[in-house]
Amino acid sequence: MPTIYDVAAACGVAPSTVSRAFSRPGRVNAETAARIRQVAEEMGYRANPLARALPTGKTSLLALVVSDVTNPFYFEIIRGAEQAATEADYTLLVADVHESATAERKALERALPLVEGVVLGTSRMSDSAIRVMAQQRPTVVLNRVLTGIPSVITDNARGARRAVEHLASLEHRNIGYLAGPEASWADGMRWRAMREAAEMLDLRVQRFGPFAPTLTGGGEAAPVIAASNVTAVVAYNDLVAIGLMRGLAALDVRVPRDVSVVGFDNIFGAEICSPALTTVAAPLAALGKYAVQTLLAGMSSRTPPQVRPALLPAELVVRDSTARRARRRRS
Amino acid sequence: MPTIYDVAAACGVAPSTVSRAFSRPGRVNAETAARIRQVAEEMGYRANPLARALPTGKTSLLALVVSDVTNPFYFEIIRGAEQAATEADYTLLVADVHESATAERKALERALPLVEGVVLGTSRMSDSAIRVMAQQRPTVVLNRVLTGIPSVITDNARGARRAVEHLASLEHRNIGYLAGPEASWADGMRWRAMREAAEMLDLRVQRFGPFAPTLTGGGEAAPVIAASNVTAVVAYNDLVAIGLMRGLAALDVRVPRDVSVVGFDNIFGAEICSPALTTVAAPLAALGKYAVQTLLAGMSSRTPPQVRPALLPAELVVRDSTARRARRRRS
DNA sequence: CAAGTCATGGCAACCGATTGCCATCGCCGG
DNA sequence: CCGGCGATGGCAATCGGTTGCCATGACTTG
Numbered sequence: 001m002p003t004i005y006d007v008a009a010a011c012g013v014a015p016s017t018v019s020r021a022f023s024r025p026g027r028v029n030a031e032t033a034a035r036i037r038q039v040a041e042e043m044g045y046r047a048n049p050l051a052r053a054l055p056t057g058k059t060s061l062l063a064l065v066v067s068d069v070t071n072p073f074y075f076e077i078i079r080g081a082e083q084a085a086t087e088a089d090y091t092l093l094v095a096d097v098h099e100s101a102t103a104e105r106k107a108l109e110r111a112l113p114l115v116e117g118v119v120l121g122t123s124r125m126s127d128s129a130i131r132v133m134a135q136q137r138p139t140v141v142l143n144r145v146l147t148g149i150p151s152v153i154t155d156n157a158r159g160a161r162r163a164v165e166h167l168a169s170l171e172h173r174n175i176g177y178l179a180g181p182e183a184s185w186a187d188g189m190r191w192r193a194m195r196e197a198a199e200m201l202d203l204r205v206q207r208f209g210p211f212a213p214t215l216t217g218g219g220e221a222a223p224v225i226a227a228s229n230v231t232a233v234v235a236y237n238d239l240v241a242i243g244l245m246r247g248l249a250a251l252d253v254r255v256p257r258d259v260s261v262v263g264f265d266n267i268f269g270a271e272i273c274s275p276a277l278t279t280v281a282a283p284l285a286a287l288g289k290y291a292v293q294t295l296l297a298g299m300s301s302r303t304p305p306q307v308r309p310a311l312l313p314a315e316l317v318v319r320d321s322t323a324r325r326a327r328r329r330r331s
Numbered sequence: 332m333p334t335i336y337d338v339a340a341a342c343g344v345a346p347s348t349v350s351r352a353f354s355r356p357g358r359v360n361a362e363t364a365a366r367i368r369q370v371a372e373e374m375g376y377r378a379n380p381l382a383r384a385l386p387t388g389k390t391s392l393l394a395l396v397v398s399d400v401t402n403p404f405y406f407e408i409i410r411g412a413e414q415a416a417t418e419a420d421y422t423l424l425v426a427d428v429h430e431s432a433t434a435e436r437k438a439l440e441r442a443l444p445l446v447e448g449v450v451l452g453t454s455r456m457s458d459s460a461i462r463v464m465a466q467q468r469p470t471v472v473l474n475r476v477l478t479g480i481p482s483v484i485t486d487n488a489r490g491a492r493r494a495v496e497h498l499a500s501l502e503h504r505n506i507g508y509l510a511g512p513e514a515s516w517a518d519g520m521r522w523r524a525m526r527e528a529a530e531m532l533d534l535r536v537q538r539f540g541p542f543a544p545t546l547t548g549g550g551e552a553a554p555v556i557a558a559s560n561v562t563a564v565v566a567y568n569d570l571v572a573i574g575l576m577r578g579l580a581a582l583d584v585r586v587p588r589d590v591s592v593v594g595f596d597n598i599f600g601a602e603i604c605s606p607a608l609t610t611v612a613a614p615l616a617a618l619g620k621y622a623v624q625t626l627l628a629g630m631s632s633r634t635p636p637q638v639r640p641a642l643l644p645a646e647l648v649v650r651d652s653t654a655r656r657a658r659r660r661r662s
Numbered sequence: 663c664a665a666g667t668c669a670t671g672g673c674a675a676c677c678g679a680t681t682g683c684c685a686t687c688g689c690c691g692g
Numbered sequence: 693c694c695g696g697c698g699a700t701g702g703c704a705a706t707c708g709g710t711t712g713c714c715a716t717g718a719c720t721t722g
Contacts, residue, residue, distance in 0.1 A: 001444075003678055014702045019680060029700060049444050050390070051678030054381050055707040061445075069409050072599065075401040082400070082427050091441055094425045096413050110422055113380050114392075215603070242603050268403060272546070272573050274605025334708055345672045350710060360670060382708030386677040 002043045011039050022047065062090050062292065063111045065104065066121040069096040072267040073237065073284070074121060077142070080288030081119060088296050090116075101125055112137060117295045119288075120144075124183060140295040142287060144185040150298055151309040152291045156186060156264075159280035159314030160193035163234050163262045166278070166316055168201045171325040172232040172260060178221050178244065179209030180236030187236055190264065194234060206230060211240060218243020226251045231259060231325045238263035238270045238279055245273065245321065256323035266317055275320035283312045333374045342370050353378065393421050393623065394442045396435065397452040400427040403598040404568065404615070405452060408473070411619030412450060419627050421447075432456055443468060448626045450619075451475075455514065471626040473618060475516040481629055482640040483622045487517060487595075490611035490645030491524035494565050494593045497609070497647055499532045502656040503563040503591060509552050509575065510540030511567030518567055521595065525565060537561060542571060549574020557582050562590060562656045569594035569601045569610055576604065576652065587654035597648055606651035614643045 004018040011018070013036065020027045021036040028036075053059040064081050066074045078094055085092040095111055097104035101124045112118070117138040123130060127146055133139055134149050141151040167175055177194055180187040191207060198205040208224050211217035218240035225233055226248060235241035241263030245255050255261050255275055263270060266281035290310060335349040342349070344367065351358045352367040359367075384390040395412050397405045409425055416423040426442055428435035432455045443449070448469040454461060458477055464470055465480050472482040498506055508525055511518040522538060529536040539555050542548035549571035556564055557579060566572035572594030576586050586592050586606055594601060597612035621641060 005678080015679080016681075016703080017701060019678095020701090023680075027700085032700085046440075046444065048678055050381055050385050051707095052680075053707095054385055054678080054709095055680050057707090059381070060441075069413070070406040070599070072403070072406075075403075075406075078400050078425075079427060086438075091424070091426070091438075091445075093422070094409075095422070096410060107417075107422075109377075110391075113377065114422075246603070268401065269600050269603055272577070272600055272605075273603045336708080346709080347673080347711075348671060350708095351671090354710075358670085363670085379708055382677095383710075384677095385679090385708080386710050388677090 001048070002040075002045045003048070004045075007036065007040045007043060007045050010043065011036050057116070059114055059116055060090050061093055061115045062295065063093045063095055063108075063115040063118045064121060064288070064292075065095045065097060065107065065118065065123065067097055067099050067104075067124055069094065071239070072269055073239075073265050075268060076284035077121060077288035077291075080285035080290075081292045082288075083285075084289040084292035084296075088292075090292075090296070092292075097124070099124065105129070108133065117299050119291045119295055122184070122186070138295055138299045140291045140298070142291055145309050148307075150294050152287055152294060153309050153311060154186075154282040154287065154314050155311045156189045156280075156314060157193035157196075159264065159282075159316065160190050160234070161197040162314075162316040163280050164194055164197035164201060164203065164205075166318065166322065167232045167234075167260060167262065168203055170232070170260065170322060173203055173325075174230045174232070175203055175205045176225060176228060176230035176233040177205055177207050177209075178211055178218070178225075178233060178235040178240055179207055180211065180213045180240065182210055184213070184236075186264075190234075190236065209236075211236070213237055214239055215243035215246070218245075219247040222247025222251055222253075225259065226253050232262070232322070233259060234262045234264075236264060238265045238267045238277060241277055241279065241321070242269060242273045245275070245277070256321050257326060260322040260325075262322060270317075271319070278319045278322040279317055281315050281317045283314070286312055332379070333371075333376045334379070335376075338367065338371045338374060338376050341374065342367050388447070390445055390447055391421050392424055392446045393448050393450065393626065394424045394426055394439075394446040395450045395452060395619075395623075396426045396428060396438065396454065398428055398430050398435075398455060400425065402570070403600055404570075404596050406599060407615035408452060408619035408622075411616035411621075412623045413619075414616075415620040415623035415627075419623075421623075421627070423623075428455070430455065436460075439464060448630050450622045450626055453515070453517070469626055469630045471622045471629070473622055476640050481625050483618055483625060484640050484642060485517075485613040485618065485645050486642045487520045487611075487645060488524035488527075490595065490613075490647065491521050491565070492528040493645075493647040494611050495525055495528035495532060495534065495536075497649065497653065498563045498565075498591060498593065499534055501563070501591065501653060504534055504656075505561045505563075506534055506536045507556060507559060507561035507564040508536055508538050508540075509542055509549070509556075509564060509566040509571055510538055511542065511544045511571065513541055515544070515567075517595075521565075521567065540567070542567070544568055545570055546574035546577070549576075550578040553578025553582055553584075556590065557584050563593070563653070564590060565593045565595075567595060569596045569598045569608060572608055572610065572652070573600060573604045576606070576608070587652050588657060591653040591656075593653060601648075602650070609650045609653040610648055612646050612648045614645065617643055 004015045008015040008018045021033040082092045095107040097107050119140050121142045143153050211221050221244050241261050263277050263279035266279045270277040270279050335346045339346040339349045352364040413423045426438040428438050450471050452473045474484050542552050552575050572592050594608050594610035597610045601608040601610050
């Protein structure tokens with residue numbers, strides 16, 4: 001690999017001039033610069049990003065920390081984030097932390113010195129740990145609010161409201177909520193919004209769980225729901241909802257005939273499962289993209305910007321897992 | 332951030348000694364080393380990976396290039412790869428190239444100087460381009476064979492054979508294959524193995540397509556299949572198979588009653604779609620893990636190892652999308 | 663006791679870029 | 693004709709580790 005020294009020698013100029021020909025366009029004579037670039041091109045010169053990063057700190061690397069890469073929730077987020085990063089000439093480092101707070105710390109420890117900024121997808125770390133992190137590197141948090149730290153969140157309240165309204169319009173009066181992890185900020189939001197919406201519409205809501213935010217977790221909820229008197233269920237997320245539907249099917253409870261089910265997030269899979277899942281669609285790609293853009297914005301301006309969390313709209317996608325309440329529950 | 336110079340000053344030794352205390356355990360007096368480590372610990376010293384990487388080239392970074400992060404095919408591969416990387420104290424850089432050869436080149440160009448090695452998930456690049464790449468950095472190719480370059484592949488031939496045998500045992504005599512992208516190495520393998528297996532069992536196979544390896548691609552295949560005389564279809568991959576099933580459902584062709592469908596890969600979604608998909612399960616996590624391990628092995632030994640591609644077994648997972656051939660096709 | 667070996671630590675070059683500061687030169691206005 | 697300014701290019705320090713080589717001193721061995 002040729003270096004600026006090689007190019008400089010070939011051009012008969014100093015290395016610093018070569019460097020400036022690339023990074024300080026106006027700083028060097030136009031003709032000289034053109035000649036240098038020409039020669040560099042011919043020699044196949046590429047700047048070594050490590051060498052550049054050492055004195056400047058500009059690695060052009062951003063980290064996206066996700067709790068579980070195999071969770072379809074992240075697919076579109078990753079893609080959106082990567083797109084925004086690429087557009088800004090950054091490379092995205094996706095770190096999977098396997099739902100473990102310790103793995104998360106280790107992954108961050110490893111990646112932090114390399115990256116210029118961090119996007120924390122639904123982190124399992126404590127607020128204070130995140131704040132410590134945010135002092136080391138510009139940070140944006142996804143789907144969680146920490147005062148003082150920029151965050152991008154889905155408008156879950158609105159989504160939950162839509163879901164409850166939808167169920168109410170189908171004459172459900174008795175709704176269940178399948179709770180996710182206690183530590184989940186989104187879970188709290190969703191539950192609260194549901195309760196409020198239910199109160200407005202004069203419905204009854206019950207909380208079940210917590211359950212693991214996985215297919216298995218949803219499956220475990222099935223007997224609980226089957227034994228309850230709710231005619232509709234809103235699940236913490238799509239994975240749980242799908243797991244629940246499969247569990248209910250195994251118990252011979254039909255969806256949506258006997259029980260209506262609504263999920264959250266609209267992940268890949270919500271559409272292909274059977275019955276296709278009615279769900280509150282989170283703007284996943286936009287979430288990832290906007291998070292990275294916010295991060296980059298915060299990195300370029302010296303002043304910590306954006307005090308308020310950015311709220312991205314959620315919409316209800318009605319599919320086949322919700323239906324008008326049956327006259328009576330099956331025995 | 333304290334540096335080795337700070338630690339050295341605090342200990343009254345030379346920076347080189349501090350460096351060796353960490354990287355050359357035996358090279359420095361045990362007591363001195365212990366003292367240095369102690370002081371370093373107290374000062375919160377962390378080696379700067381950039382500074383270390385500059386002279387040594389050891390970035391502890393590996394790249395995994397995937398054609399599309401949102402393709403569920405990659406989820407487990409990514410996880411397996413990341414696990415193997417983490418175990419070896421490496422960090423995995425996942426690059427999404429959006430199914431575009433040019434984006435792939437650009438992403439590689441950006442990442443290559445940073446990483447010590449590359450795993451190419453189903454690459455869209457030409458063989459020669461890959462060979463050029465492989466000269467720059469140790470490379471392992473996934474699901475594709477290039478002589479001279481280590482590769483890890485699924486035993487598609489065996490999988491395809493199993494699929495055909497399964498269909499034969501269900502009395503299907505007339506089988507269709509939904510082809511994937513022309514450029515796909517796996518597509519060629521699967522089709523060839525199917526033909527051979529069909530010949531052995533005295534079945535008839537027809538090739539349809541190519542179709543895009545997506546849900547949409549599968550949907551587009553539905554009318555073609557409906558109009559054909561095959562009673563069973565093997566699709567290029569699960570995404571196509573699921574798309575096909577949805578398309579057939581829309582045309583009122585029932586699966587598996589009218590047509591049996593088999594996919595490839597056993598992605599997330601194969602299990603939750605309806606009917607649950609019978610598919611040739613690729614050992615996805617193992618594939619990713621083994622690819623990284625092969626890469627690391629190749630990096631440590633100076634000699635290019637492993638001439639033969641590693642063949643990982645594929646198994647048929649029988650679910651609900653295949654059934655005994657009906658007496659007659661619906662009109 | 664002399665010569666050789668080993669353990670230990672320091673010096674300084676090096677990786678490849680960036681950048682503050684200085685030198686040179688041409689040109690301009692006074 | 694002189695002082696000053698802008699344009700241009702070079703020098704050398706710097707980022708933070710790594711490592712080849714050398715110096716020192718202790719210990720072993722014949």
